[in-house]
Amino acid sequence: MPLLLSGNEAIVEGALASGCRMFGGYPITPSSDIAEKMSLRLPKMGGKFIQMEDEIASLGACLGSSLTGIRSMTATSGPGFSLMQEHIGFAAMAEIPCVIVNVQRGGPSTGLPTYPSQGDVMQSRWGTHGDHPIIVLVPFSILECYTLTIKAFNYSDKFRTPVIILSDEILAHLREKIELLKEIDVKVRNFPEVPPEEYLPFDSRYLVPPLAPYGKGYRFHITGLVHDETGFPTADPEKVRSLQERLASKIPEEEVRDMDVRYMDDARICLFSIGSIARSALRAVLQLRKKNKKVGFIRPITVWPFPYDEIKRLSRDLDVIYVCEMNMGQIVGEVERAAECDVRFIGKADGTIISPGEILYRVMH
């Protein structure tokens, strides 16, 4: 039987279905339902729910439990996401799998707690210092909140990386009908093939070295400092370069790339958007098509790594791309870098959704 779920509830279902058994969090609107539902469901499944003293500690708790081999998740919104940046960097450096849900709300600072925004698109990529790999997935429906959460856990284990799900207030509090999957494709972490005495946690022969769970006899050092293959700090330029290059190349763009491309065969104009605003854009595309305008629709589902090559290829036959986003202009810069056609921006950050009518008006005039 189908269920009527909100975006937050669908994320919880996706996480539990993919085997998440630990949630460390700190409630914040509009993500609090995730913590609430997790606190009710996890203990009944043998999992652990911990409310920490703040968001820094929340992600810290998740990283600790993830190192023991347990799939772990946290959820927050803008202000909490800012606090988590420190540990996102730690997770990237120490290569610890974890899933972070950021239900975006208006910012900066405390901003607009109960109103939506897409203001964290660049923060999700470059919020933490230093070069680091990251995967950011952006759902646009309740079904995708569910399926992308499952995907996020698989990516984080496969590539030993933090994965961020960028939801927003619109999806968080929107309810839609979804059918939960009967069979879930769960890809578990690679377990080391060598005995403990030969184990190297950052073995450079692998692009993504197997991660031994703590408590199974494998002993190793975890640090935020640049480290060698054993996990101990080093400043040897050769070793530093080797680590940096491996980190930079460990997430293959073509493997994680996921895009929703529609009506592009004969398109001269294209509406480009991500997340919930893509729903407005899709409606605008359908209405413009009814007026015999040749309009296409592009929506990256995996926003980081950004699909530069794909946008470049698709833009060759276009006159103009309209980038619609609920901020003052973030992802539009990346589209400009990639596209070989004119790029225009439709955006605002006043706490209200960009309606299909607003997009139509801009495209028609």
Added chain:
Amino acid sequence: MRKEVILVGSGGQGTLLGGHILAEAAGIFDGYNVSNSGRYGAAARGDVTVSEVVISDEEIDYPKVTKADYMICLSQIGYDKYKNVLKKNGILIADSFYVYRTEHKNTHFIPLSEVVREKTGSEVGTNIAALGAFVRITKMVSKEAIRKAVKEKTPKGTEDFNLTIFDIGLGKIKEDVKVDEREQDLQEEYISILEADIQQR
């Protein structure tokens, strides 16, 4: 067919729960595609709260209400804030105790909160009674579907109470009072002046 419903009230009146029950009934028990979302300010009580429900037999692209076909309204400030969302010929179901001035022709003033208060001693459940009136007037969703959704979504132990209230709303309560004809003309004149004013700007 895509129909948009907007429920408007003040915090504490159960607007959001009302929308949730309507969406559950239409989506899960009557088999339509639905989307439901709420809007509320930082103040939980007293501030205007809105619940939007889109019911369609096609895939729902844009999940929010753009121009509503139906409005259930439980407070005057809510109406004043969201009256432009309801189509000019849209159907408005208004609680006659809390809403006293509307600009829509198809207004059904129903003393929902008064009747609920009379029968139960409190106004809790006016949202459910409003759903009853909605089903009776619009026939958008089946009674059985709402009954099932009420059972599922209202707090344990209050199901029967809420079902009784739903039946109160479903039954004909007094005569629905339409907007006074003379007042209606005045309001239309007022609207046309307003529109001309906006165009001039």
